[in-house]
Amino acid sequence: MAVPAPTGDDVRQRRAIDLEELVVWTIRTQKADRDRVSLHAVELAAAVAIRRDHRPTGSFDSPGGWGVDSCIRVAEIGLAGTRVDGGGQIRGVSPRLHPDAEAVMAAIDQAFGSLKGWRRLILDQAREGGRPCWDLRRQRFVPVRNTAPQGGGRRHVVVSEWETVPPLSAVARRMIARGVGILDSRGRRKFQQAEPGFTYRTLDDGSRQVVVRWSAVELSPSDAEIREAREDYAAWHAGMMRVLGAVMDLPLRDYRVTGFAAPATPWVSEKDI
Template sequence: MPAPTPVGATVHQRRAIDLEDLVEWTIRTQRADRDRVSLHAVELAAAAAIRRSHRPAGSFDAPAGWGVDSCVRVAEIGLAGTRVDGGGQIRGVAPRLHPDAEAVIAAIDRAFGSLKGWRRCVLDQARVGGRPLWNLGAQRFVPVKNTAPQGGGRRHVVMSEWETVPPLSVVARRMIGRGIRIVDDRGRRKFQQAEPGFSYRTLDDGSRQVVVRWSAVELLPSDAEIRDAREEYAAWHAGMMRVLGELLEVPLRDYRVTGFAAPAMPWIFT
């Protein structure tokens, strides 16, 4: 049985938090991913030794030592268990992180290992906050923009082709068949040989063709854009689930992870 809490003792209440908010706090507020980003390789080894609570090999004076440089200073300060006022922050070494932020960034490192793409996806999204944009809106037809160097004076692409139309004699017979006069009171035709604004041509067999023009359209967002947005969201969600798996058994000081509420495929429910 757990030991009873002493009378008058303060009970530390951990704050319930969703994984998404915890990772965003770790990266965006605590900037835990910035730690050690500009350390030299030897300095990084010293920092790693500190984290493992091991004294680095060598010393200031030993022939195999690292020399009197920043990596030894980092190591000695860490082993001393205190902060030394040296006039400012050491290059590449972030200020002391919250222990929960340290635990989260360590879990992220364990979750991905060599999977740099997934790790970058999770960290990039945490820096800006929120979730990857998967809903690009309803698809709609829009005119295709004209990207030609000259453009032809048009903002959008205009397509055209020759389309066969009935000869004038056929048109006249149809009008007569419907009881429509093809000439006016002065004996002039009521229909013109070619309507203004249209280009016609007559072929050797007597058939006529007219140029038909239309604006080319495309769907926006495109199927490829929708697919890419959903794949990015799915990769982020899968990465966060890996982090959750690493954090389930990690005791945090001030936070208690309640889970990961973001849906895996939100587009299914829209």
């Protein structure tokens, strides 16, 4: 929809707004991305042609004209130069789409063209009302969750292996060398053959081994998760910069875009530069 170029007074009266807030308002509040979702492909083509000031060839009911009733309505609305109240709200589409939202949505479509994935990222974040989360908190070690179908009833992965320990005779010699008695007042050894709760085995060479168990740990969030989150944010930021280039010179009626304040790499502090 063509909007007259604003005068100096109009510029002063328009609300200054950051691009991020403007895009969120356009998509989340105005739902401009859902405009025309109920149109058939033929109807959509008719609407696009009318918005470009094209006119149908022939009369509305002739072979060269619009051959569908709803297309006739679209054409008539376009030729009339106004919106016609044709009923209630359709599929969540606002019955009174703000002209600034319509202009911003058209700029977004123009900015990305065939880059559907990039466009989808911008729209998805706008619907959520924010930007991609790049800060996944400080990394810390956490137990590895047990995802095996039959994990023995354990919630986390438990790792075990045999570890060689000194023979009891060697333990006794070390105690004696330090002046520590190996017998109690009743003549019994102070250390047991095998400590309760531990599994021991004796090899052919006389050495002993004990089963040592521990919970496997991993970093959370992982390096891959952090890298993916930052890549998503970087892609969003680059896409918003494309939108900024398409929106900055738009003659909006009620808003004036001041720029795009979101940092490009918020995970890099000034002291790291």
